[in-house]
Amino acid sequence: MAESQDGVARRGRRGGGGAAMRAARSAVSIETARFIERRIPDFELLTEEALEIIEANAEILLEEIGVNFVENPAALDRWRDAGADVQGERVRLPRGLARQLCATAPARFTQHARNPARNVEIGGRSLVLAPVYGPPFVRDLAGGRRYATMEDFRKFVRLGYMSKWLHHSGGTVCEPTDVPVNKRHLDMLLAHMTLSDKPFMGSVTEPSRARDSVEMCEILFGRDFMAENTVLTSLININSPLTFDATMMGALEVYAAANQACIVSPFIVGGAMAPVSVVGTLTQVLAEVMAGVAYSQLVRPGAPVIFGAFVMSIDMNSGAPTFGTPEASQILYGAGQLARRLNLPFRSGGGLCGSKLPDAQAAYETANTLNAALLGGVNFMLHACGWLEGGLVASIEKFVMDADHLGALHKMAAGVALDTEAQAMDALREVGPGGHFLGCAHTQAHFKEAFWRSDLFDYKPFETWDEEGARSTAMLASERAAKLLAQYQPPPLDPALTEALTAFVAERKASLPDAFV
């Protein structure tokens, strides 16, 4: 290796660009990569036979057992009108009805950002990366684990904005506990809208909060634009097994009616909310998603919607949910296949892990999930960075580590070039047996883009690394986060919009009593 290190270093110096290259590398960039368009095949784990069995069984589930729409008479009316068998809150769907209703949902849609360069396409061969969603705690090296505050929330939005490989600002990147529960969605939306220019998610914890989300977007994007375009993608969890509660469905109704996108996502701890088998779980997932997506199309045919699947395995010794496991990957691959057969965009988890620390366990589990999501055809990856401790914790260091590693997905998804330059026959002829490639023309022309490199990982010689403090990945990430946040500058926004949004938030807050549960 000494030879190659020397070769590269010398070339740098010869060109006089060594210092410039180092400066370029140490500057913090706020460039954002375009969402991923996969140029690699999907991994098709399940056979045609398996998929047909699951699809047939899901139809049986919907027809014989059905789903519950709880405390939602309007939903029951819609189902009755659509030809379902409704008894009490139980909705049974004649074979084929759900799949038929799903057909009006678009296979692919654009979610607009206030900066059009940040628009994302969701569906088809695309992959959009969004950060962690939902943790009530935050953790960082300096402060340890503690309840999240609104200032933590803003910190994550800033980090997300500055993360090159992250396409989306997300939603509840952590759950601030220092703001009343019935008001915090307003502060969170304001943060996404003003501190970042990437697309974001709306509130789903009450229909009124979904309406607030839509209204704030009408201010930011303009009412006319909103009427024609999708600017929100929001997360609607199904209360598995087979139950659709009024809160989540109420939010879905608001969004679908406004032509805004929803992820319809079973939330399953395997063995608790679904059977302890891959095929059984997939059958339930498919039935649930088809019922939920079908319902969105009853609200508004053509409303954009995503096939979600969030399935954890479980440690049957302790009852703890587990992540990055083989069963979770198998379910992810299978769900992706089922979504593609429904011609729907697909969402599954990203950097999931159960570890308490951003350590090796966290990274094994995260990398397993990221790899499965990439090859499994995920179109919208929530929790792509920052997720720790089974989703209880949003971690500053894990956010930076994962966000860096998402670069590897971009390069992997770009596929393999086949042209004459890529074939490199001239280089092979030029160098020949026993030679080496560092100095050849082909290497000179292509080395800069040839290999993905982390902006975080340690690639230094042992002695340098040791002298510089023998830092772990978590320590490097902590330093990188501090550096990014110190250099943060908000993206420009018309001051009139900032003012209007701030006024809306103040008015709405003043109109509500404080509620902390």
Add this chain to the structure above:
Amino acid sequence: MAESQDGVARRGRRGGGGAAMRAARSAVSIETARFIERRIPDFELLTEEALEIIEANAEILLEEIGVNFVENPAALDRWRDAGADVQGERVRLPRGLARQLCATAPARFTQHARNPARNVEIGGRSLVLAPVYGPPFVRDLAGGRRYATMEDFRKFVRLGYMSKWLHHSGGTVCEPTDVPVNKRHLDMLLAHMTLSDKPFMGSVTEPSRARDSVEMCEILFGRDFMAENTVLTSLININSPLTFDATMMGALEVYAAANQACIVSPFIVGGAMAPVSVVGTLTQVLAEVMAGVAYSQLVRPGAPVIFGAFVMSIDMNSGAPTFGTPEASQILYGAGQLARRLNLPFRSGGGLCGSKLPDAQAAYETANTLNAALLGGVNFMLHACGWLEGGLVASIEKFVMDADHLGALHKMAAGVALDTEAQAMDALREVGPGGHFLGCAHTQAHFKEAFWRSDLFDYKPFETWDEEGARSTAMLASERAAKLLAQYQPPPLDPALTEALTAFVAERKASLPDAFV
């Protein structure tokens, strides 16, 4: 989650089996899983067109540029006799000759262990896992990084023997620096033969050491058995680009003549020993492997041989080799496809990483490589556990962490059951909307094998984990390693064999002068 944790715990207590289950879990098992038989498809990254281009270009390389067989007149004679164009040390192979010669190599073979229950099948749908190979340094939490000794070597062999998911004892698990270079192969072989009953690898650093390896196996297995069976798989690196040196080829000649297996493996730092493109690198890899495998078949048609590919990417800023990168995965997937088209067993790297510590970087990079190797159809995975710092270091903690995680590959590879039980329609009917599955008959019958669980990772509630010292994965692994080593007992071996092997080693050592380089 409180509910599900409670549910599982209560069921354990009700059955009176809680204490027994905990005792069973804490006992150290030396059970070894059978090698993996994949019941999942391979990931076919490259198109038919890409594969045909690479194959055509590899033939052009072999015909127009050729390969060098250095300081090896006997090899040049063999090539001349086979119809190659030999000029000086350069061997040019007429189109099709290499592929034709490769055809006599078996698609799959058995490597025998002294314990027949540990025999492994290499090729076809199998995956055999072997530990790290080659590091001159060791690292553990207690002692930091230091040169390896023979006692370190024995420690790794013991850990390998006790690792359930590891099928193979490997070869130079670390490179002991306290024994003369020309004698240490004897001590290393003796350790594999006496401290473990798993299959192992022979020495390749000189033809005479390969002969020692064969002779020691003749003592262990019996000369008659050896004549009929393969008991060694050894690692023959190609001196890329396109060069076969006399030392490695001399060892290959010894092994092939004795019908023992060799991995013929280009060793490539991308951009230095091969072009900076995936297709260019694969072209060179294919040409090199075909030439090496063809040569093994000239020595003895039918000799077992493995298509190897060990390709690192490079950080073009520092010249450091990098691991777990997208380019390395792409090359692995492509090489697997090329190997299958040659009908040869395939070897690629396992838990590769560049990190100095068993931290998050190590685990991201390792998991990326393990996932690619599993889906890429690797049959023999060297470095499956213990590899750190680009292969300079064998790490005790990384060994234990990786060895545990190899369990996930077993479960993933087992595929997805499709039978009536797996379809779980009875469970879905029994539970219905809003119910839960923990108590249902299907869960009771299957929960024990339903989900893979790590024996190392932390799955405890936060408070318990915190009270117990808030340990990282590396700390847990350090404790597990100490526990395993404390409980180690050697597998039984006929004392006469131990004596004969020890005597052979003593005699050979006495016959050689000490050489430390």
